[in-house]
Amino acid sequence: MNDAEEKKLALSHMWIAFGAFLIASFMGAYQVLERSGFLPIIESSRVYFASVSSHGVLMAYVLTVFFIPGFGYYTATTSLKQPVWNIKLAWAGFGVSLLGTVLAAIPLLTGSASVLYTFYPPIQAHSLFYVGATLLLAGSWVWCWIMIVMMGQWKQANPGQPVPLAMFATVSNAVLWLWTSVGVALEVLFQLIPLAFGWMDTVDPGLARTLFAWTLHPIVYFWLIPAYTAFYVFVPKQAGSYILSDELARVSFIVLVVFSLPIGFHHLYMDPEQAKGWKLLHGIGTFIVTLPTLLTGFAVIASLEIAGKLRGGKGLFGWIGALPWRNPMVLAMILGLMMLMLGGFGGIVNASYAMNAMIHNTAWVPGHFHLIFAGTTVIMYFAIAYYLWPILTGKPLFSQNMALLQLWTWFIGMVVLSTPWHILGLLGQPRRISSVQYNSPLTLAWDTFELAMIVGGLIMLGSACLFVYNLAKTQLNSTTETYKGEVEYAEPIYPVARLPEFLNDFKIWNWVIAAAMLISFGYPILQFFFMDTFESSGWGY
Amino acid sequence: MNTDPLKKKWSSAIQSLAEQFKGDPVHIDPLEKKWVYVILGMAGLLVGIIIIDALFHGINPPSHVETIDSARLHLSEEFAEDNLGVQVDESGNITVRIVAGRYGFYPKQVTVPSGTTLTFRWASMDVLHGIHLPMTNMNTMILPGYVAELKTDFPKPGNYPLLCNEYCGMGHDHMWGSITVVAKEHWTAPVKTASKGDSSHE
Structure with missing residues (x-):
């Protein structure tokens, strides 16, 4: 199959993603330096908060909203063996997202949108920021639609056949993203944009935070699902093994999609505008969504064990040494899982309804999400890029050793950065400060940890540069060597001939999600229209 | 009123739902099955502690819904x-x-x-x-x-x-x-x- 156009589509998405990633990495290193207070000459809250807002938007929204569709289009075309449906529309979506990114970048970089990536009202950014963010989001909906259509077309052409697991996982993310983005879209379209343009004088910050909480948790799984997809469909093949259970992998993706949505109030545990019963309900759901992660961890480690034993590893732990540690995909997953275990433990503390009070909005929180996002999630984006780049560009990877060094330094940097970050949180440091101005002996205990964080941040910046350098060199290499490989998907131990429809489609699950969202968000949103609320006017910063 | 068509509709709906749950037996490794029980137990324990603390010891986050201008x-x-x-x-x-x-x-x-x-x-x-x-x-x-x-x-x-x-x-x-x-x-x-x-x- 000639998929030159699909390759171009995937590469274009991923270059925007990794370009944003590199810029944001420099910002991250600056922030950890500025924040420590060790270099008084660079201290400036104005520059810091502009930088931290841009860093958050670039990493959380631009990197992901370009990488995930880029990866998704190519997964769809290779796993279903059919061209991307309506590729012109796909390019249009790419263009809309890119336009949105540029529009949002202007106020962000000039300090006119220093509202952080959560942009909670009544603090208000330049209107261009909200317009840009909306377009970025709208462009990604095109991808969701194309994924759903392609799965439908394939099913029609192959009645009764199981949808390939890689595609099933990709569509699960497309479905998840459509549901996820509704909350923030409502907030931006009906509250923030009318306020920014002066069509409305006031907004209710309680309603805004409730709508944002709708998006705030499942978005994390939108970022994470490509990593889990690679765990299941790439790593076993690369390690010379098999998928433990195709069906349970599907169950994991379904539970992720269904239960990551109605649980956002664990971000509002400390908020005054929602009552405790709703918070408890969302808290229980939060523990249910740990299940697919624990299931995935078990299944993919079992795949590795099989690989190690097939490669001659003996005994209870002998298989670990026998694994192909020099394969970037396998290495990335091992390192990613270690960070997932540490980050998952921290996440259980955050999710704990009452214990959360000890660490809410402290430095513990960014320590936690950097481990899971920059750690587990982004390290798998690296591995996917190392795997796909030779296929997409037709040239061998510039340096395999550099890729391995990059993955190890990313892991080491992340551990050195995030461990003290967690400790600072336990020592009471707030997460969102640009300098320490408190006249309290408590702050004396913070300095050593700030120093360790700088070391970790600089290691990670070096690693980020190596990554982009390796990709660029691969593509621009004037070598005559060509690479002819294609994407290879892992097979399950037991091939699946037929599947019950609920493991092969999302129609039923959409109804389940609709019911769950109605139960968990219906009254908490409606209450704002029945209560005697007082709205706020917009404020600068 | 004749309820028969309605009954028929329901029974066929239930039948088609049951059809969906049929298919080849799902492949689960026996060890993985045990792990499913282990993780259900772990999550259940944590949720249980939280619910008991909330309901019987009154340990809740601040959630006093009250508005003011x-x-x-x-x-x-x-x-x-x-x-x-x-x-x-x-x-x-x-x-x-x-x-x-x-x-x-x-x-x-x-x-x-x-x-x-x-x-x-x-x-x-x-x-x-x-x-x-x-x-x-x-x-x-x-x-x-x-x-x-x-x-x-x-x-x-x-x-x-x-x-x-x-x-x-x-x-x-x-x-x-x-x-x-x-x-x-x-x-x-x-x-x-x-x-x-x-x-x-x-």
Whole structure:
């Protein structure tokens, strides 16, 4: 199959993603330096908060909203063996997202949108920021639609056949993203944009935070699902093994999609505008969504064990040494899982309804999400890029050793950065400060940890540069060597001939999600229209 | 009315639903099956502890849904300047009222007794703020338009910094105050007089 156009589509998405990633990495290193207070000459809250807002938007929204569709289009075309449906529309979506990114970048970089990536009202950014963010989001909906259509077309052409697991996982993310983005879209379209343009004088910050909480948790799984997809469909093949259970992998993706949505109030545990019963309900759901992660961890480690034993590893732990540690995909997953275990433990503390009070909005929180996002999630984006780049560009990877060094330094940097970050949180440091101005002996205990964080941040910046350098060199290499490989998907131990429809489609699950969202968000949103609320006017910063 | 068509419709719907659950037996490794029970048990244990604590020990996050007009806070009875700070009612209950506004707390400092249940009532006069008293469980968001109420007690005397923990603007780093906790027996209730100069803010 000639998929030159699909390759171009995937590469274009991923270059925007990794370009944003590199810029944001420099910002991250600056922030950890500025924040420590060790270099008084660079201290400036104005520059810091502009930088931290841009860093958050670039990493959380631009990197992901370009990488995930880029990866998704190519997964769809290779796993279903059919061209991307309506590729012109796909390019249009790419263009809309890119336009949105540029529009949002202007106020962000000039300090006119220093509202952080959560942009909670009544603090208000330049209107261009909200317009840009909306377009970025709208462009990604095109991808969701194309994924759903392609799965439908394939099913029609192959009645009764199981949808390939890689595609099933990709569509699960497309479905998840459509549901996820509704909350923030409502907030931006009906509250923030009318306020920014002066069509409305006031907004209710309680309603805004409730709508944002709708998006705030499942978005994390939108970022994470490509990593889990690679765990299941790439790593076993690369390690010379098999998928433990195709069906349970599907169950994991379904539970992720269904239960990551109605649980956002664990971000509002400390908020005054929602009552405790709703918070408890969302808290229980939060523990249910740990299940697919624990299931995935078990299944993919079992795949590795099989690989190690097939490669001659003996005994209870002998298989670990026998694994192909020099394969970037396998290495990335091992390192990613270690960070997932540490980050998952921290996440259980955050999710704990009452214990959360000890660490809410402290430095513990960014320590936690950097481990899971920059750690587990982004390290798998690296591995996917190392795997796909030779296929997409037709040239061998510039340096395999550099890729391995990059993955190890990313892991080491992340551990050195995030461990003290967690400790600072336990020592009471707030997460969102640009300098320490408190006249309290408590702050004396913070300095050593700030120093360790700088070391970790600089290691990670070096690693980020190596990554982009390796990709660029691969593509621009004037070598005559060509690479002819294609994407290879892992097979399950037991091939699946037929599947019950609920493991092969999302129609039923959409109804389940609709019911769950109605139960968990219906009254908490409606209450704002029945209560005697007082709205706020917009404020600068 | 003839209910037969309806019945037929239902039974065929149920049948088609049952059809969906058929198919080849699902492949699950016996060890993986055991793991499913283990993780269900783990999640169940944690959820169980949380539910028991919430329902029987009253351990809940601050969730007092109460609205207030933040733009007219100074005109409200409760959060008028003279009523801020520590107040003790006839039955001895202690309430602390503090207003958060860019970039400070009003009053900036309060003194409270240790080992005593205190009711804190927080209100914002402008944007979103949050407060945390490090090493304690006093942590809440303060949204304009809402009163954030929480009850807590501080077992250990000491001088605790009170930190704004939600980004509220360029001066956010400078937004802090303090709460002094003194041993219960050394604490005396502040005497409130009508004169303005005697209110507890600095």
